[in-house]
Amino acid sequence: xxxxxxxxxxxxxxxxxxxxxxxxxxxxxxxxxxxxxxxxxxxxxxxxxxxxxxxxxxxxxxxxxxxxxxxxxxxxxxxxxxxxxxxxxxxxxxxxxxxxxxxxxxxxxxxxxxxxxxxxxxxxxxxxxxxxxxxxxxxxxxxxxxxxxxxxxxxxxxxxxxxxxxxxxxxxxxxxxxxxxxxxxxxxxxxxxxxxxxxxxxxxxxxxxxxxxxxxxxxxxxxxxxxxxxxxxxxxxxxxxxxxx
Numbered sequence: 001x002x003x004x005x006x007x008x009x010x011x012x013x014x015x016x017x018x019x020x021x022x023x024x025x026x027x028x029x030x031x032x033x034x035x036x037x038x039x040x041x042x043x044x045x046x047x048x049x050x051x052x053x054x055x056x057x058x059x060x061x062x063x064x065x066x067x068x069x070x071x072x073x074x075x076x077x078x079x080x081x082x083x084x085x086x087x088x089x090x091x092x093x094x095x096x097x098x099x100x101x102x103x104x105x106x107x108x109x110x111x112x113x114x115x116x117x118x119x120x121x122x123x124x125x126x127x128x129x130x131x132x133x134x135x136x137x138x139x140x141x142x143x144x145x146x147x148x149x150x151x152x153x154x155x156x157x158x159x160x161x162x163x164x165x166x167x168x169x170x171x172x173x174x175x176x177x178x179x180x181x182x183x184x185x186x187x188x189x190x191x192x193x194x195x196x197x198x199x200x201x202x203x204x205x206x207x208x209x210x211x212x213x214x215x216x217x218x219x220x221x222x223x224x225x226x227x228x229x230x231x232x233x234x235x236x237x238x239x240x241x242x243x244x245x
Contacts, residue, residue: 006096006162007206011198011219018167018196020217025155025165028209032154032164034076042169046149047087048073048181049227050112050142057140061228066093070227071133071142073108075181080105084181086133101129109179114138147176148230149188150197163207168197173230191233197224 013021031041050071051057060068069090076082083102090097103111103119110117114134119126136142150171157163172188198219200210213219232238 006098006201006203007094008096009200009206009214009221010224011200012193012195012222012224013198013219014195017217017219018198021165021198021213021219022153022155022167024213024216025209028158028207029155029163029165030158032152032156032166035152035154040153041155042151042153043076044149044183045152046075046147046181046183047227048147048176049145050137050140051145052141053143055145055231057142058228058231061225067091069136069140071137071140072227073112073181075105075183078183084108086111086130088133088136099129099132101126101133103130108181112137112144112179144176144179146173146227146230146234147181147185147188148173148191148226149183150226157202157207160202160207162201162203163210164199164201165210166199166201168199168226169193171197171226171230173234175234189234191226191230193224193229197226 030036032043035041035043049057050073057068057070061070067090069088072087072089074085074087082105084105086101086103088099090099103117107117107119111130111134114137117130119130122130148171150168153167153169155165171191171193173191174185174187174189200206200214202210
C-alpha cells in the first residue's frame with residue numbers, strides 16, 4: 001500500500017496566539033482550496049470514526065501505543081452527489097501515515113459491512129486503498145461509533161502543497177452507529193477544547209519559516225485527540241486522551 005508519510009506538530013492555543021501564527025506564516029502559504037472563497041478561509045469537516053465494541057482504537061491512543069491507527073469516513077457537506085473519503089491514519093512513533101480513498105456516498109453501507117465493492121471508474125490504487133481500509137476495519141472489528149465535526153481554517157505551503165498550517169475550532173460530536181456521516185445533525189454536542197487546535201504539518205523536514213514561528217511565539221507542543229476527547233465528552237467523563245491522532 002502507498003501511505004503518505006508526514007510529521008505533525010500539534011498545539012492548543014488561545015485565539016490571539018492562533019491569529020499571530022496565521023499572520024506570521026502568511027508570506028509562505030496560500031488558503032486551502034476548500035476554504036479559499038469562504039470567510040476566514042474556514043470550512044466544515046465531519047468525520048465518522050470507527051472503533052471496536054470495546055473501543056480498542058480509543059484505548060490504544062489513550063495508552064500512548066507507538067504503533068496504532070484510526071479509521072474514519074470524512075465529508076465536507078451533506079450533498080448526496082459529493083463523495084465520501086475513507087481514511088486510514090497510522091502512527092509509527094512520531095511519523096504519521098495517511099491513506100485516503102474517495103467513494104460514492106451510496107456505497108458506504110456496503111463498505112462498512114465488509115462487502116466486496118467495485119469503485120466505478122476507479123484506478124487500481126484506489127481499489128487497493130479501499131481493500132486496505134476494509135482489511136483494517138475487519139482486523140479491529142471496527143464499526144461506526146462517533147461522528148466528530150469542527151471548523152478548519154487551513155493554509156498550504158506555496159513551495160510545497162504537503163506543508164499545511166491548520167486551526168480547528170467549534171469541536172462537537174454525536175454518537176453514531178449507522179453507516180452514515182452527516183454535517184447537520186440536531187444531536188451534536190459541543191466538546192470543550194479550551195483553545196484553537198493548531199497543527200503544523202510537513203513531510204521530511206520542517207520548513208525554516210515554520211520553525212521560526214514556533215520559536216518566535218514560544219509554542220509548546222501538546223497532544224490532543226479530537227476523537228478521544230469527543231468520546232470522553234459524550235460519556236460525561238474527564239478527558240483521558242492526550243495523545244495525538
